[in-house]
Amino acid sequence: xxxxxxxxxxxxxxxxxxxxxxxxxxxxxxxxxxxxxxxxxxxxxxxxxxxxxxxxxxxxxxxxxxxxxxxxxxxxxxxxxxxxxxxxxxxxxxxxxxxxxxxxxxxxxxxxxxxxxxxxxxxxxxxxxxxxxxxxxxxxxxxxxxxxxxxxxxxxxxxxxxxxxxxxxxxxxxxxxxxxxxxxxxxxxxxxxxxxxxxxxxxxxxxxxxxxxxxxxxxxxxxxxxxxxxxxxxxxxxxxxxxxxxxxxxxxxxxxxxxxxxxxxxxxxxxxxxxxxxxxxxxxxxxxxxxxxxxxx
Amino acid sequence: xxxxxxxxxxxxxxxxxxxxxxxxxxxxxxxxxxxxxxxxxxxxxxxxxxxxxxxxxxxxxxxxxxxxxxxxxxxxxxxxxxxxxxxxxxxxxxxxxxxxxxxxxxxxxxxxxxxxxxxxxxxxxxxxxxxxxxxxxxxxxxxxxxxxxxxxxxxxxxxxxxxxxxxxxxxxxxxxxxxxxxxxxxxxxxxxxxxxxxxxxxxxxxxxxxxxxxxxxxxxxxxxxxxxxxxxxxxxxxxxxxxxxxxxxxxxxxxxxxxxxxxxxxxxxxxxxxxxxxxxxxxxxxxxxxxxxxxxxxxxxxxx
Numbered sequence: 001x002x003x004x005x006x007x008x009x010x011x012x013x014x015x016x017x018x019x020x021x022x023x024x025x026x027x028x029x030x031x032x033x034x035x036x037x038x039x040x041x042x043x044x045x046x047x048x049x050x051x052x053x054x055x056x057x058x059x060x061x062x063x064x065x066x067x068x069x070x071x072x073x074x075x076x077x078x079x080x081x082x083x084x085x086x087x088x089x090x091x092x093x094x095x096x097x098x099x100x101x102x103x104x105x106x107x108x109x110x111x112x113x114x115x116x117x118x119x120x121x122x123x124x125x126x127x128x129x130x131x132x133x134x135x136x137x138x139x140x141x142x143x144x145x146x147x148x149x150x151x152x153x154x155x156x157x158x159x160x161x162x163x164x165x166x167x168x169x170x171x172x173x174x175x176x177x178x179x180x181x182x183x184x185x186x187x188x189x190x191x192x193x194x195x196x197x198x199x200x201x202x203x204x205x206x207x208x209x210x211x212x213x214x215x216x217x218x219x220x221x222x223x224x225x226x227x228x229x230x231x232x233x234x235x236x237x238x239x240x241x242x243x244x245x246x247x248x249x250x251x252x253x254x255x256x257x258x259x260x261x262x263x264x265x266x267x268x269x270x271x272x273x274x275x276x277x278x279x280x281x282x283x284x285x286x287x288x289x290x291x292x293x294x295x296x297x
Numbered sequence: 298x299x300x301x302x303x304x305x306x307x308x309x310x311x312x313x314x315x316x317x318x319x320x321x322x323x324x325x326x327x328x329x330x331x332x333x334x335x336x337x338x339x340x341x342x343x344x345x346x347x348x349x350x351x352x353x354x355x356x357x358x359x360x361x362x363x364x365x366x367x368x369x370x371x372x373x374x375x376x377x378x379x380x381x382x383x384x385x386x387x388x389x390x391x392x393x394x395x396x397x398x399x400x401x402x403x404x405x406x407x408x409x410x411x412x413x414x415x416x417x418x419x420x421x422x423x424x425x426x427x428x429x430x431x432x433x434x435x436x437x438x439x440x441x442x443x444x445x446x447x448x449x450x451x452x453x454x455x456x457x458x459x460x461x462x463x464x465x466x467x468x469x470x471x472x473x474x475x476x477x478x479x480x481x482x483x484x485x486x487x488x489x490x491x492x493x494x495x496x497x498x499x500x501x502x503x504x505x506x507x508x509x510x511x512x513x514x515x516x517x518x519x520x521x522x523x524x525x526x527x528x529x530x531x532x533x534x535x536x537x538x539x540x541x542x543x544x545x546x547x548x549x550x551x552x553x554x555x556x557x558x559x560x561x562x563x564x565x566x567x568x569x570x571x572x573x574x575x576x577x578x579x580x581x582x583x584x585x586x587x588x589x590x591x592x593x594x595x596x597x598x599x600x601x
Contacts, residue, residue, distance in 0.1 A: 096395075101387075
């Protein structure tokens with residue numbers, strides 16, 4: 001277990017640019033832009049003439065949730081690039097020979113990369129997302145001090161909002177990771193053999209599979225086949241359809257992470273999650289067998 | 298293994314490496330043609346051959362990096378099936394620049410400390426004392442020589458039974474190469490450890506070898522202890538034309554002219570018979586290598 005944890009940590013060290021330093025730089029730029037917006041008068045902190053129609057706490061809620069969505073999208077995009085790059089990274093600069101001199105099997109090596117992709121790497125981005133919420137909190141509270149809406153009660157309310165939104169982002173990221181795990185593993189497994197080309201190949205594979213079904217079993221066209229429908233279903237995040245978020249958005253109640261999480265978890269097709277985990281393990285096994293047998297050190 | 302080298306080994310010693318009928322094909326081309334050899338513990342082996350002779354493939358088979366036909370056992374295990382387990386007791390350097398470049402030296406040591414049960418971080422640090430390598434340095438910022446020093450410190454800090462070095466000093470200058478081998482010999486080698494080296498700079502490792510294996514086109518053409526080499530092969534430097542003709546009667550395995558002198562190498566000829574013809578010496582490994590690479594086999598009866 002100690003070796004496995006160290007290997008997971010190795011992934012963070014190797015990819016800290018994409019998962020830690022890059023997000024922190026983005027955050028600095030974002031925070032700088034926000035502060036600049038207020039200081040040069042682009043944002044009217046006093047909400048002149050509109051103070052009665054603006055609910056500062058709502059603005060904060062929406063802002064933090066917006067950050068959460070943005071960071072989640074950043075994370076998903078980065079993870080797919082990580083899968084294509086990270087699973088082939090050991091070949092870089094001939095380092096495969098070094099890693100193969102370690103008493104660790106190829107399956108364990110690849111599994112550590114997949115585990116890193118759903119734990120420490122998103123965890124780091126989540127940490128940055130939480131930090132962005134803290135900074136937004138600071139900006140929101142200063143704006144409230146300027147326009148005179150800041151109270152001790154508002155301060156407490158912001159803490160509550162922060163907690164709810166942070167929990168909602170955590171649950172969303174966790175669900176996204178387990179839901180899209182088979183896609184990550186597919187790219188990772190392919191990347192073991194073909195490196196970064198795994199991304200375009202993984203994008204083409206569903207179309208090939210659907211076309212094969214259409215050619216062999218018939219149908220109107222490849223995009224009406226069972227294969228295509230299934231893959232479309234598996235590519236859709238469970239929360240896409242209308243639900244709590246929509247009703248909260250048009251209502252006036254504060255955001256409730258428990259209601260959001262209950263609904264999201266209830267919408268997850270857990271059988272498919274289980275199948276996805278098995279598929280991911282199979283992809284890792286096949287990738288590790290390729291890695292074990294290949295001579296491209 | 299030849300008769301003489303076998304004679305000097307106790308019967309009960311289990312070989313560290315044992316290969317029987319080891320064959321490897323890449324596509325239709327056969328690279329290894331059925332190698333048979335045993336490597337006993339506590340020896341320093343040199344595996345020497347031309348580029349493409351099959352050295353690295355043989356080492357890869359020992360290290361479980363490639364699957365071969367035939368049988369190979371390292372420390373009693375099938376290396377291809379049990380590579381991960383085997384690597385607890387086997388260390389290797391297959392390239393001077395294979396250390397992961399994204400790590401700092403201290404990160405590398407900390408990682409190895411957790412990954413490798415037989416790695417000692419303290420030993421590795423002590424091996425780096427007196428060098429310019431500092432814990433905060435990133436591997437990618439080290440020179441080639443420093444990376445070689447670091448890699449050597451890493452493998453020497455692993456308490457392994459077998460250390461395999463495949464061209465470990467390729468591209469390094471003479472100072473680093475000499476320091477590398479001196480360090481290896483002084484700080485690492487013990488009676489329990491076995492060392493296997495391949496290099497093209499044969500003369501630089503000759504002093505430390507206990508055994509040699511010459512490989513040519515996927516076949517072992519010589520496998521014997523260095524003492525046996527000294528007894529078996531004789532180099533004769535001869536100037537006189539009549540003496541040359543007379544010496545040729547003893548069938549030299551190799552002959553060349555250097556600076557107006559004729560150099561001949563003989564296999565298994567009594568030195569007393571050759572002494573009247575000129576100056577006798579033991580051929581260097583590189584001379585022997587050049588000589589033996591040009592004939593069908595050096596010891597056809599015994600080479601394995």
